[in-house]
Amino acid sequence: MDMHTYHIQSYCIIRERSIHMDGVTVLKTEALTTLNDFLKSAYRQLGIDYPKFYKMDALCKAVFIAVELMARKAGPIKPDTALIFSNYSSSHLSDEKHAMDLFSADNPMASPATFVYTLPNIAMGEISIRHKLHSENVFFIFDSYLPEFLVPYNDSVLDNQKTENIISGWAEVGEQGCDLFLYLIGKSGKTPHTVAYLKTLYHNEHE
Amino acid sequence: MKDVFVVGDHIISPLGIGSQVNVEQITAGNTAIRRVDDQQLCAHPFFAALIDDSQWDGEIENTQRYTRLEKLFILSLQALIDQYRIPLDRRTLVLLSTTKGNVSLLHSPMGRTFPKERVHLAVMADEIQRYFGLENRIITISNACISGSLAISVARQLLQGNDYERALVVGGDEISKFIVSGFDAFQALADEPCRPFDRDRNGLNLGEAIAAMYLSKSPTDGAINVSGTSSYNDANHISGPSRTGEGLYQSIRAALIEAGEPTVDFISAHGTATPYNDEMEAIALQRCKLSDIPLHSLKGYYGHTLGASGLLETILGIHALKNNLLIPSIGFEHQGTTQRLNIIKKNTPQLLNTFLKTASGFGGCNIASVFKKI
Numbered sequence: 001m002d003m004h005t006y007h008i009q010s011y012c013i014i015r016e017r018s019i020h021m022d023g024v025t026v027l028k029t030e031a032l033t034t035l036n037d038f039l040k041s042a043y044r045q046l047g048i049d050y051p052k053f054y055k056m057d058a059l060c061k062a063v064f065i066a067v068e069l070m071a072r073k074a075g076p077i078k079p080d081t082a083l084i085f086s087n088y089s090s091s092h093l094s095d096e097k098h099a100m101d102l103f104s105a106d107n108p109m110a111s112p113a114t115f116v117y118t119l120p121n122i123a124m125g126e127i128s129i130r131h132k133l134h135s136e137n138v139f140f141i142f143d144s145y146l147p148e149f150l151v152p153y154n155d156s157v158l159d160n161q162k163t164e165n166i167i168s169g170w171a172e173v174g175e176q177g178c179d180l181f182l183y184l185i186g187k188s189g190k191t192p193h194t195v196a197y198l199k200t201l202y203h204n205e206h207e
Numbered sequence: 208m209k210d211v212f213v214v215g216d217h218i219i220s221p222l223g224i225g226s227q228v229n230v231e232q233i234t235a236g237n238t239a240i241r242r243v244d245d246q247q248l249c250a251h252p253f254f255a256a257l258i259d260d261s262q263w264d265g266e267i268e269n270t271q272r273y274t275r276l277e278k279l280f281i282l283s284l285q286a287l288i289d290q291y292r293i294p295l296d297r298r299t300l301v302l303l304s305t306t307k308g309n310v311s312l313l314h315s316p317m318g319r320t321f322p323k324e325r326v327h328l329a330v331m332a333d334e335i336q337r338y339f340g341l342e343n344r345i346i347t348i349s350n351a352c353i354s355g356s357l358a359i360s361v362a363r364q365l366l367q368g369n370d371y372e373r374a375l376v377v378g379g380d381e382i383s384k385f386i387v388s389g390f391d392a393f394q395a396l397a398d399e400p401c402r403p404f405d406r407d408r409n410g411l412n413l414g415e416a417i418a419a420m421y422l423s424k425s426p427t428d429g430a431i432n433v434s435g436t437s438s439y440n441d442a443n444h445i446s447g448p449s450r451t452g453e454g455l456y457q458s459i460r461a462a463l464i465e466a467g468e469p470t471v472d473f474i475s476a477h478g479t480a481t482p483y484n485d486e487m488e489a490i491a492l493q494r495c496k497l498s499d500i501p502l503h504s505l506k507g508y509y510g511h512t513l514g515a516s517g518l519l520e521t522i523l524g525i526h527a528l529k530n531n532l533l534i535p536s537i538g539f540e541h542q543g544t545t546q547r548l549n550i551i552k553k554n555t556p557q558l559l560n561t562f563l564k565t566a567s568g569f570g571g572c573n574i575a576s577v578f579k580k581i
Binding site for chain 2: 116125138
């Protein structure tokens, strides 16, 4: 029963001020920039053209870039690809911003443009729009990246044959910075979709 | 695939504590929505359904250790565990659905009595886990307004595997300035008790509830089968529903196919009473050829209870099934969608076997679930 034959087809890691695709560093800067500035500069350097990017919060920007790079590497994301994400901070950076607006002493005023990003699943909505994905989205909140939960869960979703692909992983963007590890799961590929392999991939570039 | 059943439920809402009380209140036509004039929540009066803390405060040990929302989650889970004598061993999974958890602590004076990390959903879940000494980590889901229904679907998926025997799924949110100001900025709040699907609807009311469901692989007398669930994104807009209802249409179709295309006896719609949401639902239902099926939205009784709504409305739908009684949609007078709907206007006794629950939310997410008597 445990003979799942799923593989990691492509993966992206965004950490500190660097981006890695399938184990290769695509972009790295030593410059002291904010996360938002780093992501904007990555967007330009990678030659992405999607003006809505600038409206997004940092969580959406990071997720957007990761999936964009996966689509370049692995080919267009199939429309039924499920999105099963997790993180610790939910949408904390946007929550902070909305709360600051709200409790500001001078001019307390909520902005719809900020409020809409106070939900973590908005990041999945953004990439669904970008890649025209009509599929299931689930956003889990955990203390840390938990392949012990995600791997069997994703295997069971694929076993149900509602979809052949999932983009899953850890999309943590919060006060401690960015720790993103997203991967495309499918039938073919060389890297098996197992807890052990995912731990290795996640920790290898964790320095 | 293994069947998963709803074998128990519990509700804490402004209408009372316990599912039965809530069923009695709504079948008597009572609404929890009131005019609220509270500067801590909003600079101007608004309509909402808020839980009165005098109903329950003080019923928990070490009460100062927990936030208001945590206490409500604990009370609801405890009631469920006691009522159904649920063993809290490694075969039992707890899932928690919320959109914003303890966000009221953020930058508010109340926040100073708790550590800063407490606004994080994972930290809140850990507190609840420790309270009950659960062996498994609580699985927290935060997926906008479909969180409650999605948590049922995820629990079912997990129970269909071999690791777990039963699951407790609890959902809830509390209404804070953070949330009210956001919906107000979107101009989504009605200036009266909301009117789902009505011609004159002009927005939603926010509401508070904690809803908990007990799922098991072993059916009991009167258990309800979760016979199909499906969720699709619109891929259209992050804060507006699709004009064609595409994601909801796909969700309903797939859920019904999974359930074996049963005859649907009634629909518990999302029905927030915002102009665009209700119109989108009417279009999706028409595309599914379900426009003639009796339908209600329960938002007229409870407002939009966010992370609780899918669970709360499913539980009440299950009681409607068991009681063979269609529950009316209050606030509705005139057809108000381009596609006509068969809105339930009064309590109607009728033999019921199957209902469809739908929900949609920010981020373009939609979900449909089918519940059947066994």
